[in-house]
Amino acid sequence: MEKEMVKVPTADKTLTPSKLFYNWFAANVGIMGFVFGAMIVAYHLSFGQAIFASIIGGLSFLIPGWVAMIGQREGVTTFKLSRAAYGAHGNKIPNAIAWFNMVGWLAVNVITGTLLLISMYGVLNIPKNGLTRAIALIIFGGLVLLSGLLKEATLGKIQTWLSYIFGALTVVILIFFLVKANWQAALSLPSGSWVSGVLPAISIVAAGSGISWSMAAADWGAYVKPGTSAKATFWSTTLGGAVPLILLMAGGVLLSTIEPSLATTGDPFGVMYSALPSWFGVIYFLVAAGGLVPQCIVSLRSARINLATIGIRVSQPVSLTIHGLIVILIPIYVLFISENFLANFEIFLSFLGICLASWVAIFLCDSVMFRQHGYAEDLMAANSRVHYNWGGIVSWIIATVTGFLFTNNAIWTGPFARGIFKDNSLGVFVAAVVAILCMFVAKLQAKTATKAVRS
Template identity: 70%
Template sequence: MDNEFVKVPEDQKKLSPGKLFYNWFAANIGIMGFVYGAIIVSYHLSFLQSILAALVGALSFAIPGWVAMIGQREGVTTFKLSRAAYGTHGNKIPNFMAWLNMVGWLSVNVITGTLLFSAMLKTINIPKNEFTTAICLIIFAGLVIVSGVFKEDTLAKIQTWLSWIFGVLTLVILIIFLYNANWAEAVNMKSGHWLTGWLPAIAFIAAGSSISWSMAAADWGAYVRPKTRPAATFWNTTLGAATPLFVLMAGGILLSTIEPSLATSGNPYDVMYKAIPSWFGFTYFLIAAGGLIPQCLISFRSARINLSTIGIKVSQRTSLLIHAIIIIAISIYVLFISGNFLSNFELFLNFLGICLASWVAIFLVDSILYRKNGYDIKLMNEDSVTHYNWGGIISWIIATIFGFLFTSNAAYRGIFAHGIFENNSSLAVFVSGTAAIVVMFVFSIFKRSSQNE
């Protein structure tokens, strides 16, 4: 099989580092960042500890930055690169889970965006009913699905404009929150425990943001201009995502001083709505809904790339249709049939996060140990003779099991989920990733020993 079936064609590598920055900036400008900040405070941390947790959590986007840099160097998208670490057949399982994760969170965001559009209409006295909700779903899902016909450079331009529009508008909301914040209360927040409070807060941010986005990083990095310095790809990915996320989380930390229920509310958007002037209501919900669109664009694009990498070969039009049907079907079920489905669905997606944390850890360790001189194109071809790379596969299985042993949430509790792991599934993501690194290095020691004999 020729390289063109694995590598991105040279004439399609048009992304500049600046466009890459705006791509990730737009994906993280959504006002859910305020909620993340409030959740950090819920770990009973001081203002300084909270800000530091937000900073470290945001900078964990160095992980996607690293993946994007590899993608740019090789000119290959994420899960084609991953074939080297797992084998062409062994790669299909984490590849499929990544696809499920992308489609799942995309559906959640479409549902949320639809509800926010409905709330926006209520501010101008248009009643919320099944008809208006259906119209909002058609508009929001339609905007996302239409993006599927655009190429990478066009999407990057769209993301740039979305960054400016929603970045400026979100900044207005941030200023309102900062003006209303109780600064004295923020500064006087008592210090929490670094191990049982600060570390889990970082784990939550990383699990909910950077680790989830890692699977899409090389999908954009592979389209960066060939002569771009790898460091530019790394920093524009890392800081493009980390900058807005950190600023918004800092705002959320202060917002929690006037709206303490923000971290625990089932509808955090309504809680934030109470903290702004009533005349700003329509614009607020427009920003909240619109800010979800860039995230949906990235998820939608990577989901279609992942489906192709699994080995399901369909035309772009058919792929677009398949994903559109799945997303709309899930949204209709949640919005019009069973409102209780969403929380259970999000738990399922959190379980997938443990699987993906071990995947990205193995992917990066494999790159360090075995791909210093670049990736062998033969390992990434679909007809590669290396169907199973057992070192990567066994490491992934062991690490994922470790993650589940330490996870704890409303649906499941692992046998080791005690102490700082109790009711804290995010730390299990760290356990999974750490276990993957350790097992991979152990395998490499055995491999070197056997080669020296």
């Protein structure tokens, strides 16, 4: 068997700070930014609080910025780095989370693309019912499958051009929202609770943006050109992800002053479409849907690779069948049974956020506490002598379980999800804090063990 290369070859390190910034910017210039704005509004905050939550939530990209710096310094991608924190076999935990993250977002993208098509039915005088929703799902799903026949380079070019077009159209929409916004209504909104309103809003945005993206940050950071300053990598990653998201979330907040139903709707895209001129809405939503197709294809291919890293090796047809079923069954539930996209999306982000917040907190604590002088290459190899790093594994289990104990939603109620923790996503922050505390305990135990060996 061919030996695995741990570090990225120098010849492959071609990313400049500007290219890194563009990659992150393009990945986050998407219609989901408006959805995050809608979610913030649902917490009944004042206009200032909503904008504050948008900015702080967007700045969760400081986390991927930090992870990207580690990837650049070591020249190693995320899941090879995390072998040091969890052990070669224990690393299957973050691998499994990454698979869940990937498949979940794939389903979200398919649902989003379908809802974008459904939102345009009004222009074509097509009724919105079960049959027409099914047709929209078949059309978008068919586009995803057909696009799977295209080469990666072709998909990349399509995605690049759609990102440029979508970005330009989004600027027009933001200007439209600025002009049409009911500023008197916006500025007179009463303040909500900072603890049970603003903090949960920040946590749900962070879960779906910076925390979620942290698993991919070192994958790009490892490919940064040698000689690039760590600060350039950090800020290119942070601002590339945060700037478009903050602007789009602010747009979503402004949209709520034009269409107040945004705070209570289960279909934010329908509300958004009704606020736009019909002709412009058609162009914008078609471009938005088109931009989701290449993302779905890349995610489908990456999901198979991720299964292999966990130890589940399947052929491409089997992988497509497994992931295809998952990606179809989840949209069927959301579109035809639950019929509430926003509520289900928040449940997904809450669960995902708890698992990932504890993972990235442990990853960064491990780096700071145990890797001050760099990562030992043998700890990042697939055949590492350390199969299980129990400090990281146990910390993740304790932190994640604790996060769930303080969380409640439509399908789960934790015993401690009361008071300020009721009906919100503060369990994400709880998981991160507990993970950090557990790693301090692991550090103390490691010091005690080292002293015992020396004496």
